[in-house]
Amino acid sequence: MDKDRIIGSAKKIKGSVKEAAGKAAGDTKLESEGKAEKVEGKVQNAVGGLKDTLRGK
Secondary structure, eight states: OOHHHHHHHHHHHHHHHHHHHHHHHTOHHHHHHHHHHHHHHHHHHHHHHHHHHHHTO
């Protein structure tokens, strides 16, 4: 498993937590940061998956 997949998954989780905390607190900035971090994590996870595919894993 590529390190990008691990880091990407962690960012998705962190983003989900930030987004939920922002919604609960009514903090739109925190909620937006969480959404952005989730997207960044999804992209990084996809890049890691592509690397794994190219390596034949």
